[in-house]
Amino acid sequence: MQLNGKHTVNAAPSVIWKMLMDTDVLAKIVPGISRLEKTGDNTYKSILDIKLGPVNSSFTGNLQMEDISEEKGFALKVQQHSKIGNANAAIKIDLLPLGENQTEIQFDGQAKMTGLLASMGQRVMGGVSATLTKQFFANLEKELDKQ
Template sequence: MDLTGSHTLNAPVATVWAMLMDTDILARIVPGITRLEKTAENEYLAIAEIKLGPVSGAFTGTLSLSDIRQNEGYTLHVKQNSKIGNADATVSIALNALDDAQTEISFNGNARLSGLLARTGQRVISGVATTLTKQFFANFEQELATDPATHS
């Protein structure tokens, strides 16, 4: 399953970058994440509760960052396991400063699903991925609006 898209945030690139690198903020803005715990440099234990159409489950796995380029982007690798199946995703995240106050985040990657997740159907999973992406950016915007002074 392909994961691609972009979104413009009303914040400077350095602010967006700092937020993307902050474990506590990520735990608040990534949909479904109930816990994100640092296990090593740029590696995390991630626990999530996700509902995918008629299927829901608790996922446990890893989240790691590689190819880190400050204020430009990184590669995100997520590997999650659950009773309803497994997900393995690699996504390149890129930041582009549109001006001093706006940053475009673009992402491009893919996810491989197995088990019941894979059998749920491509259309359902694609719809859920789109919904989760929209929720992530809505949460990001809300986090920016909550206390912009701490993020500038």
């Protein structure tokens, strides 16, 4: 499954960067996170509760940030396990400054599903990814407003 898109937020890349690197903030932004624990440099252990229509399941796994380029971008690796299947994703995230207080967040990557998620979920996967993305940016904006 392809995951890509972009979103413009009214904040400088440095602000966004700080938020993305902050475990507490990240836990609020990533949709469905019920627990996020830093386990090392740029690695996290996570529990995600995904409730989307027919699918309601708890995912456990890791988030990892690689190829970190300060305030510019990073690669996010996600490995999640659940009883209904596993999801692995590799997403390149780039922050592009658009003027002083504006950043375009670009993301581009792929997610792989296994198990029931793969065999039963095709009809809804497109919607899942679009929705999770929307939620992510909505949460991000909410956090930005708070700051």
